[in-house]
Amino acid sequence: MTTTGTAQETFDPIELEILWQSLISTVNEQARALQRSAFSPIVREAGDLANAVFDRRGRMVAQAVTGTPGHINSLAIGASKMLEEYPLDQIEPGDVLITNDPYKTAGQLLDVTVLVPAWRNGRIIALFGSTIHHTDVGGYGIGAGGRDVFEEGLWIPICKLMKGGQRNPDVWKFILSNVRQPDHMAGDLHAQMASGEVGAQRLFTLCETHGLDDIEALADEIIDRSERATRKSIEALPAGTYHADAVLDLADASRINIVCSLEVDPAAGEVTVDYEGSSEASPWGINVVMNYTHAYTTFTVRSVLNPDIPNNHGSLAPIKVKAPEGSIVNAVTPQPGTARHVVGMFLPNALLKALAQVRPEAAMAEGSGAVWTMQVNGNHPDGSPFITAMFTYAGGVGARATKPGLNACSYPTGVSAVPIEVVEASAPIRFSEKSLRPGSGGRGAQTGGLGQTIEFSVDTERPWQLNAVTSRLADPPLGVFGGEAGAAGSFKINGQPVQTQARITLDGSDVIRLELPGGGGYGAPDDA
DSSP states (O other), rough: OOOOOSSSSOHHHHHHHHHHHHHHHHHHHHHHHHHHSSOOOOHHOOOOOEEEEEEETOOOEEEEEOOOOOEEEHHHHHHHHHHHHGGGGGGGGGGGEEEETTTTTSSSSSSEEEEEEEETTTEEEEEEEEEEEOOOOOTOOOSOOOOOOHSOOOOOOOEEETTTTTHHHHHHHHTTTTOOOOHHHHHHHHHHHHHHHHHHHHHHHHEEEEEESHHHHHHHHHHHHHHHHHHHHHSSSOOOOEEEEEEEEBBTOOOEEEEEEEEEETTTEEEEEEETTOOOOOSSOOOOOOOHHHHHHHHHHHHHHOOTSSSSSHHHHTTTEEOTBBTSSSSOTTTTOTTHHHHHHTTTHHHHHHHHTOOGOBBBBOOOOEEEEEEEEEOOOOOOTEEEOOEEEEEOOBBSSSSSOTOOOTSSSOOOOOOOOHHHHHEEEEEEEEEEOOOOOOOOSSSOOOOEEEEEEEESSEEEEEEEBOOOOOOOOOOOOTTOOOOOOEEEETHHHHSSSSOEETTTTTEEEEOOOOOOSSSOOOOO
């Protein structure tokens, strides 16, 4: 079957399934190529990335199964923003687009998005996008201490990283002159481009095999089906507006209020989530841009509605998200946001409470929320710098109606823990403990997941710096429907609680101990 990309086609169901599975295999191979070739352990080992294919109109058609909702659903919006700046008629063969604009993509400067066009018969037929967490983009690093976005690192506007198959020399000079480890930065950028080329080659083969001029008609079919299925799921819900809130406390004893309302409109087949009433923007780098808020909101709603529907432009369209401009969940320049995940990954805790009023059987108790992130900077004896890529740890997940919460699991993100052996190999870090926290899960008919304990030090005679992002140190994850709260977290250095979100300077004798929160319980305990 040949298509022009303009005519409406009716696909045979068997043919459509074959094409869909081939498309998924294409983006999964793109993701595998990226993970195999990336320099950053957080990408290579933990899967802190997103890969997706877009049609000529900039609509996300399919995503790889590996990745995080924050990256993937932000990429779904970011790619279209990049094409607004560089329409297809301004892109030549061999061109590659790049940006880390936090307000147009994933909300922090360390997340770099690369867009690689796929060509056939002298015409762009699709674009392969990737977003990954780079080890360093200069500036402050992964912590929350940057006072504005300009202090947080190098801002790469939407531009051409490659022109005609050659490096755009001035762009590469600007980037590599502003990072602490230029070889790592260059390696990860090449990994992103290479993975996009893998996707483009596989898509070319797919089109050749099935006689497609492009994927426009296929994209229409996939996106339309996904949107119809999502709207049908919403039509089965009771109409109404449901309210919920949750409180997030941080290391400096500040508190963030997340307030949301969920409006269900079955007649229109739409839901609207409004964060009116949430806290104002923070002076710390924990502010969340709208793309990232939209990403974790849509992920949460889709998880409860029908998680089997493909995640693409169509399934995202019926879910509307609103937030006051300049608030903690809709940051604007120059509000800092390098550690935006601490709030962004917490949003499901509030939203799931609203969804529990609509579908209680799909409810889940509060969990630990955001992963705790650590980054260590220092110098070797010869004065050369070392910097660890962000390494993360997860607490317990909230219990569900029929299942206990997961232990030390990074819901709602898809990031895995970087193995301690890999972290120790990247810098002179020494771990003395990594274990589950007995009894940290909240009691209930179903028990909350356990948190974990991590203890480490840095083997150095020179001062070193720790960027740490922690949360839920005072207010524990709450249970639901009579379930009890899990244990709150603890962040201590040499046995003393840490009371700042800023970078900390330490020495080789200092010991860092992390005790991550446990998830809340579901339903009253049997002995209650």
